[in-house]
Amino acid sequence: MTIKNICCIGAGYVGGPTMAVIAQKNPHIKVTIVDINAARIAAWNDADLTKLPVYEPGLAAIVGATRGKNLFFSTDIDQAIDAADMIFISVNTPTKTYGKGKGQAADLKYIELCARNIAKVATTDKIVVEKSTLPVRTAEAIKSILHNTGNGINFHILSNPEFLAEGTAVDDLLQPDRVLIGGENEAAINSLATVYASWVPQARILKTNLWSSELSKLTANAFLAQRVSSINAISELCELTGANVDEVAKAIGTDSRIGPKFLKASVGFGGSCFQKDILNLVYIARSYNLHEVANYWEQVIIMNDHQKRRFADRLIKTLYNTVSGKKIAVLGWAFKKDTNDTRESAAIYVTDHLLNEQAHIAVHDPKVPAEKVYTDLNYLNTRTEAENQNNVAVYTNAYDAVKDAHAIAIMTEWDAFKTLDWEAVYSTMQKPAFIFDGRNILDKHTMEAIGFEYHAIGQ
Numbered sequence: 001m002t003i004k005n006i007c008c009i010g011a012g013y014v015g016g017p018t019m020a021v022i023a024q025k026n027p028h029i030k031v032t033i034v035d036i037n038a039a040r041i042a043a044w045n046d047a048d049l050t051k052l053p054v055y056e057p058g059l060a061a062i063v064g065a066t067r068g069k070n071l072f073f074s075t076d077i078d079q080a081i082d083a084a085d086m087i088f089i090s091v092n093t094p095t096k097t098y099g100k101g102k103g104q105a106a107d108l109k110y111i112e113l114c115a116r117n118i119a120k121v122a123t124t125d126k127i128v129v130e131k132s133t134l135p136v137r138t139a140e141a142i143k144s145i146l147h148n149t150g151n152g153i154n155f156h157i158l159s160n161p162e163f164l165a166e167g168t169a170v171d172d173l174l175q176p177d178r179v180l181i182g183g184e185n186e187a188a189i190n191s192l193a194t195v196y197a198s199w200v201p202q203a204r205i206l207k208t209n210l211w212s213s214e215l216s217k218l219t220a221n222a223f224l225a226q227r228v229s230s231i232n233a234i235s236e237l238c239e240l241t242g243a244n245v246d247e248v249a250k251a252i253g254t255d256s257r258i259g260p261k262f263l264k265a266s267v268g269f270g271g272s273c274f275q276k277d278i279l280n281l282v283y284i285a286r287s288y289n290l291h292e293v294a295n296y297w298e299q300v301i302i303m304n305d306h307q308k309r310r311f312a313d314r315l316i317k318t319l320y321n322t323v324s325g326k327k328i329a330v331l332g333w334a335f336k337k338d339t340n341d342t343r344e345s346a347a348i349y350v351t352d353h354l355l356n357e358q359a360h361i362a363v364h365d366p367k368v369p370a371e372k373v374y375t376d377l378n379y380l381n382t383r384t385e386a387e388n389q390n391n392v393a394v395y396t397n398a399y400d401a402v403k404d405a406h407a408i409a410i411m412t413e414w415d416a417f418k419t420l421d422w423e424a425v426y427s428t429m430q431k432p433a434f435i436f437d438g439r440n441i442l443d444k445h446t447m448e449a450i451g452f453e454y455h456a457i458g459q
């Protein structure tokens with residue numbers, strides 16, 4: 001089937017960038033992204049491209065070039081579903097916060113609502129594509145809902161997980177290592193492959209069965225997160241032995257079997273995906289009674305929680321065992337650089353820990369607004385909203401955040417932090433002036449020459 005009209009349900013960090021690139025590379029296809037969140041759709045339609053709800057380098061230019069031509073953002077979900085030959089489901093699949101599997105299993109209610117909505121309004125045959133990250137065998141449930149409509153419409157279900165990383169989403173989409181398509185119907189698989197073939201070489205379009213595709217997504221994230229937890233585990237040993245984790249990472253990464261990527265020790269991984277997807281993998285393994293498998297992967301999360309906590313503990317210990325009443329500047333709130341996304345950011349948990357010890361926190365992030373910082377802290381429910389408001393200040397300027405601070409905690413590796421005037425920063429801080437570099441972005445010798453007491457991860 002030649003695809004002329006695509007609908008994507010879910011205008012988030014995946015739906016927005018992915019569909020913008022598909023539209024740019026397929027000018028003959030009309031792409032409509034729909035969402036129940038009217039404010040988000042309005043932001044995608046904002047004439048001012050700096051106000052798009054997702055910040056990604058290069059994204060505004062692509063949206064600017066395609067929006068209103070063959071890329072549309074709408075809240076009219078039913079109309080877009082019915083008009084489409086191919087429907088991507090790109091809604092959120094968070095960890096369940098209630099009932100069976102609470103705290104581990106993926107919450108599939110949004111996925112099921114989409115499937116029921118498609119079943120209800122479709123009047124022509126559709127290819128339905130799982131773009132969201134889903135537990136293995138979810139396609140079975142979607143199939144069951146769609147095939148029991150009794151209205152004679154044919155649905156083909158494909159799994160097409162997304163591997164983009166935030167902050168590099170546009171580059172990842174333009175030059176993917178691979179596009180993965182899982183399915184049962186060859187014609188449907190080929191229709192989706194043709195959409196990608198507009199810019200992705202055929203050799204990079206992998207075709208598998210549905211279940212391999214679904215499971216590959218969870219597995220890829222588990223392997224990536226495992227590398228970060230592995231190097232972070234070694235960072236703790238480095239701190240006690242005189243080894244330097246960045247040197248160790250370089251030394252092992254030059255082994256072509258290990259490879260150099262994803263070996264950057266840090267304050268701990270964040271983001272909306274790693275923790276949620278590993279918890280989901282753990283839950284699935286347990287549900288098949290594979291307890292050793294579940295325990296193995298769970299350790300990746302345990303190690304990450306430990307890394308965040310020990311970063312905060314090390315800061316407190318170094319500041320003479322108390323941060324009560326002290327100003328701590330938190331530089332960076334996003335879970336990594338070049339994104340405005342803060343989901344599961346290590347900064348949230350480190351700040352929460354320091355607030356428990358009665359620190360006064362001053363936050364600066366180049367892309368995260370003050371409201372988001374407070375929302376993230378309030379969501380934890382550790383203390384009242386008034387207490388968070390009173391003990392956390394958010395600054396749009398890094399120099400205001402660090403003024404009179406006892407210590408700086410670098411939480412995000414924003415390039416702008418590397419080029420701050422560190423001599424000027426030093427001159428305005430309390431002495432001794434401490435830096436806890438949770439990203440190892442600064443040079444120890446330069447910082448010490450200025451006068452800082454500098455602590456990095458794994459050094």
Ligand SMILES: NC(=O)c1ccc[n+]([C@@H]2O[C@H](COP(=O)([O-])OP(=O)(O)OC[C@H]3O[C@@H](n4cnc5c(N)ncnc54)[C@H](O)[C@@H]3O)[C@@H](O)[C@H]2O)c1
Pocket residue numbers: 009010011012013014015034035036037040077090091092093110113114131132133134162163164165166272273
């Ligand atoms: N964020 C990433 O980098 C990334 C990368 C790869 C895969 N994923 C996966 O992609 C999926 C989406 O992630 P995201 O980060 O884009 O989430 P998101 O929360 O940014 O966006 C999801 C959107 O879906 C909308 N939505 C929910 N239910 C809906 C419904 N019934 N009808 C219409 N709209 C609905 C929400 O309002 C929201 O705007 C998740 O499964 C995630 O695991 C995310």
Ligand SMILES: O=c1ccn([C@@H]2O[C@H](COP(=O)(O)OP(=O)(O)O[C@H]3O[C@H](CO)[C@@H](O)[C@H](O)[C@H]3O)[C@@H](O)[C@H]2O)c(=O)[nH]1
Pocket residue numbers: 133162163164165166167221224228261262263264265266267268269270271272273274335336
């Ligand atoms: O060597 C490293 C690499 C990453 N991180 C941290 O790990 C987290 C995740 O980073 P990254 O994977 O780059 O960003 P995500 O946007 O979370 O992307 C991951 O999760 C997505 C959602 O499933 C997948 O699509 C991507 O392939 C996968 O990389 C961030 O806090 C990073 O700072 C490190 O601490 N050290």
